[in-house]
Amino acid sequence: MFDKVLVANRGEIAVRVMRACTELGVDTVAVYSDADKHGGHVRYADEAYNVGPARAADSYLDGEAVVEAARAADADAIHPGYGFLAENADFAARVEAAEGITWVGPESDAMERLGEKTHARRVMDDAGVPIVPGTTEPVTDVEAVIEFGAEHGYPVAIKAEGGGGGRGMKVVESADEAAEALESAKREGEAYFSNDSVYLERYLQNPRHIEVQIVADDPAAGDDGAGDVDLTESDVAHLGERDCSLQRRHQKVVEEAPSPALSDELREEIGEAARRGVAAADYTNAGTVEFLVEEDVDRDPSEPLGPDTPFYFLEVNTRIQVEHTVTEELTGIDIVKEQLRVASGEGLSVSQADVELEGHAIEFRINAENAANDFQPANEGSLETYDPPGGIGVRVDDALRQGDELVTDYDSMIAKLIVWAPDREECLARSKRALAEYDIDGVVTIVPFHRLMCDDDRFVDGTHTTKYLDEELDADLVADAQEKWGTESMSTGDADDDEVTEREFTVEVNGKRFDVDLEERGAPAIPVPESGGGGGGGGQRPPQAKSDDDSSDAGVDVAEGGEAIDAEMQGTILSVDVDEGDEVAAGDVVCVLEAMKMENDVVAERGGTVASVHVGEGDSVDMGDVLIVLE
Secondary structure, eight states, X not given: OOXXXXXXXXXXXXXXXXXXXHHTTOEEEEEEEGGGTTOHHHHHSSEEEEEEOSSGGGTTTOHHHHHHHHXXXXXXXXXXXXXXXXTOHHHHHHHHHSTTOEESSSOHHHHHHHHSHHHHHHHHHHTTOOBOSBOSSOBOSHHHHHHHHHHHOSOEEEEEEEEETTEEEEEEOSGGGXXXXXXXXXXXXXXXXXXXXXXXXXXXXXXXXXXEEEEEEETTTTBOSSSOBOTTTSEEEEEEEEEEEEEETTEEEEEEESOSSBOHHHHHHHHHHHHHXXXXXXXXXXXXXXXXXEOOTTOOTTSOBOTTSOEEEEEEEOSOOTTHHXXXXXXXXXXXXXXXXXXXXXXXXXXGGGOOOOSEEEEEEXXXXXXXXXXXXXXXXXXXXXXXXXXXXXXXXXXOOTTOBOOOSSOOEEEEEEEEESSHHHHHHHHHHHHHHOEEESSOOSHHHHHHHTTOHHHHHTOOOTTHHHHTSOHHHHHHHHHHHOOOOOOOSOOOOTXXXXXXXXXXXXXXXXXXXXXXXXXXXXXXXXXXXXXXTTOOOOOEEOOTTOOOTTEEOOOTTOEEEEOSSSEEEEXXXXXXXXXXOTTOEEEEEEETXXXXXXXXXXXEEEEEEOOOTTOEEOTTOEEEEEO
C-alpha cells in the first residue's frame, strides 16, 4: 500500500478519499486554490499545497502544478476524485510518466479509448453491448445533422466527444435548429473539454438513466486470444446498478439503488453487459457504465421492466462518481479502497461472487441552489447554521462546517445525504426524517425540493424519467416547498471581526500550508487583507465600471446615457459576440456566460453602440463584473 496519497480535488470528494486513505494508514496531501485556503479538505489533510489562483484552469486544472505538489510532498500516488482532471487522459499519462508516483485510476490508454465517445461506442458495439442509434465517427457540418434527422427522425442529440452530465449536448427538434445547436455543442465541447468534436444520436424521448458500478483489476484474464473474454475468469465485478433518472437539465439531483423500475432479469442483463464491455476495453480500477432504458410512461409501478425492455449504452465514466456512496451502502464495499488496492498492486478484495445487494439506498445532493428559481445557484453566503442529520441508516459526506463561507468558483454542492433502509418504502420514510433534521441557514439549498420529492407521487411510485423535472413537475409545488421549508437568508460576510483576537493561524510558506499557534497573549486582532490584491498568481479581474463620484483609477468610465452590462453571476465566458463599435439592439446577445454547468445568454437591456469590451473567451468573471459598455 502507498505511504502518502495526494488528492487532486477539493470539497467533499477530497475528504471522502482522504478518509479511506486514513483507514488504510496512508498519509494524505491536499491541493488548494486561493479561493479554497480555508476549505474543509485542506483542514482534513495531513499537509496541503497551494496550486494557484481561484480560476480552476490556473489551479485544479493545472496538471504540472499538481504533479509538482506531489513531488514536493513526496507523495507516491495521486487520486483525482471526480471532475477537474479525473477523466483527463493526458494528465493520467503525465502522472504515469512521473517517477515514483502512481496514478489511482484506469490506465491513460483505456481512459483515452473510452473518453472519446465515438470510440467507446465502437468498443461496446463490438462487445455486443447495445448502443443508441447514431454515428460512430465525429460530424463536422450541419448537413450531416440534417441528413441524420431525416433518416432517424427528430429530435436528434448532438453530443461533445469529451462530454458528460449534459455538458456539450444539444437537442435538435427540427432541421431549422441544426446549425445553431451544432455550433453551440462544439463551443461547449471546446470550452469544457478542449475538444470541439461532436457526434450524433437518436434522442430517446422517455428514458430512465441506469448506471452500473464496476471495479476491475485484470479484465483480460479470461481472454482466449481471439478477443473474446470469459467473464467467469475475468477479474471484473459489477456492484449493481443505480437509478439516476431524477435530473434537471441533464444534471442528477437524486440517485438510488436498486432501481425501482427494473426486474431482476433486466438488472442482471444490464450488469453483465457492463462487465462484458469493460473487459473488452481492457479497463482497470473503478468506473461506471451508463445506460438509457426506454421507459413506458404508462407503466404500472407494480410491474417492473422485463428482460425484453430495450436498453442502450450511453457512456463510460472513467473515475469514481458522485453517487458511488449509494452502491457502498448496498454492498458494504468501500470503492475508494478498492481503487487504492488495485493501483498499489494488491488487487481487488472482492470478486463477482462476493457481491451481495442488501436493502435500498438513496443519495440526495445538497446543492446551494434555489429549486424554485430554476435551480439558480447561490453566488454568496456562509453557513450561519450547519447541523446535518444522523441516526441509523444516515450518512453525510461533506467538507464544510458551520461558519464556513460558500465558495462559488467551482460547483454548488455543499454535501451529500445518503440514506439506507431494508426496503424502498422505509428508505423514503427515513429520508423524510433525515431531510427534516438537516438544518442549514445562511445559504439557500435544495433541501426543500428533496422533501417535496419524498411525497411526490411519480417519484414514490418510481415511474419518473429523466424528463420529469424539466417538463412535468408543477413549478408551483416547488415554490411552495421552498417557501415552507427553505431559507433565503444570505450572509454577506460583513460581520465585525475587529473584536476577535486570532490565536490559531494557517500560514503558507513557499506554497506549502502550515498550522501555527500564536502563543502571545493579549495580542491585537490581525486584520485580514482583502482579496483581489496584487499578490501574484495571475488572478487579475476585469476593470470595473465606476459612477461619477467614484475616483478609482481601476474603474471603467460609462458615458452619460450609456450602459454597463454586468455579470449577474460568477462564471466563465464561453464567447463574446460583439466588438467595439458594433451596433446592438435591446435583447441582442452580447456574450455567453457559463455558470454552474448552464449556458446563459447575456443580453443588452437597450440598444446602443459598443463602447468597450472588457472580457474575452475563457475569462473567469465574478458577479457584478463589467462585461460590455454601451454608449
